[in-house]
Amino acid sequence: MTSVTSLFAPVETDLCILTENLKNLVGARHPILYAAAEHLFGAGGKRVRPAIVLLISRATMLGQEITPRHRRLAEITEMIHTASLVHDDVVDESEVRRNVPTVNSLFNNRVAVLAGDFLFGQSAWYLANLDNLEVVKLLSEVIKDMAEGEIQQGLNRFDTTTTIDAYLEKTYNKTASLIANSAKGAGLLSGVSAEIATDLYYYGRFIGLAFQIVDDILDFTASTEALGKPAGSDLISGNLTAPVLYALEEKPYLEVLIEREFAQPEDIEQAIALVMESRGIERSRALAAQYAETAVQRITQLKPSESSKALVDLADYVLSRLY
Template identity: 80%
Template sequence: MTSVTTLFAPVEADLSVLTENLKKLVGARHPILYAAAEHLFGAGGKRVRPAIVLLISRATMLDQDITPRHRRLAEITEMIHTASLVHDDVVDESEIRRGVATVHSRFGNRIAVLAGDFLFAQSSWYLANLDNLEVVKLLSEVIMDMAEGEIQQGLNRFDTSLSIEAYLEKSYYKTASLIANSAKAAGCLSDVSPEVADNLYCYGRHLGLAFQIVDDIFDFTGSTEALGKPAGSDLKSGNLTAPVLFALEEKPYLEVLIEREFTQDGDLEEAIALIMEGKGIERSRELASHHAQLAVQQLASLPTSECHQALIDMAEYVLSRLY
């Protein structure tokens, strides 16, 4: 199984600079926000999203070094992702994230909402300063998509009629849009052709969907320690993901438990048992694998390089988290 460390080896030095820069970008003008940011950026995240931006930057700038704008794009990508996590944790009332206390559980909801807003605002400001209209449009769309995904998720709580298509659309908005649009933006900064830029977008889209489906499987198969949050927490809050939607097709009683929102003792445990018994997990794995394969196909237009190979291996890594 490929580890993240091996996978990111071609951009390891770039990622070290990125972590230091993120703390500087937030600035020390607001001590409480700086404390929140330091807490966030120090919290053992894998830095998958900026690593993808940096790998694409290097894979598309083979004979030259990447530019300061490529680096700044990677930083903006991580800021947007982190801002969305801060807000998600407030909405979901999560006490822990990546094994550490969430911003709102440590500093309170008011500071958490402001910290998320501040990071979104900072990322928008740095984005505008890239002076590239195409990239500004791509990343601005991400911020809209994330809000759309969160709204869709909120409106569809405990809705057993939700289709797999609607689930994938919501997963695109919440997770894949950032990876897809930042992948394309990295290509734009390298002046790739429109066709290659579209391929990079599709790579990010399919990789992001595979990533989200795997995360949703993990909600049932992972330990609290590995997840950084209690297992089954998505289901408990009424967020119906691929394993649940597939299980509903073969376990009718699951619908009863979900529609009464697990109000009776043992409901949640019974629902999890029904999902684990059926083919929901297996079918979700197949769906994740399908999207990972589609992602790899999009990379055919890039020249062979160490970073190109790392992008291919990234799809394998996303799936390997399941085993």
């Protein structure tokens, strides 16, 4: 299995610069916010989103150095992602993420909400300073999509009538929109054609969907230690993901357990067992594979390079996390 470190080798130096810049962008004027940022940006995330922005930047600027605006877009992308995680953890009352305490558990909910707001505000300010209206529009839409996705998830908790289409729309809003629009934004900063910009958008969209579906499978199949959060936590909180929605088609009793919100002592163990016995995991895996394959088809126009190869390999990496 390819490690994420070797996968991102073409932009390894860029990612090191990014991590330092992120801490500086938040600034040391606010000790608690700086502590929160240092905690977040040092929490050992995979940096998948900024890595995609940097790989696309390099793949579309062959023979030239990427610009400070490309780097700034990668930083903005990680800031928006991190701000959304901070808010998610407050909404979900999470105590750990990536095996480290969340901002809300280290400080409190009030500080966590304000830290998330501050990061969104900072990202908007730096976005405006890119002086590229089309990229500003793309990333502004992402922030709207993320909020909409969180609302959709909140309204559909424990709702067994949720469809796969509704799940995919929510997943696009919460996860794939940022990857899709920042991928397109990187291409626009490189001056690619409208056609290639659209292809880059769809590459990000499909990679983002595959990535989240795989995460939703791992919520059932990976250990708590590997996940960095309790296994089955999505189901416990009433967030019905692809494996559950597919399992509901086969296991009618699962609907009973979900609709009573796992009120009985053995309910959650029973629900997880029903999902595991069904074809829910298998069908979700096939869906993720289909999206990963479609993503790769969208970047065949890019000239061969280390960076374009890494973008192709990323699709394999996303799926390999299941094995």
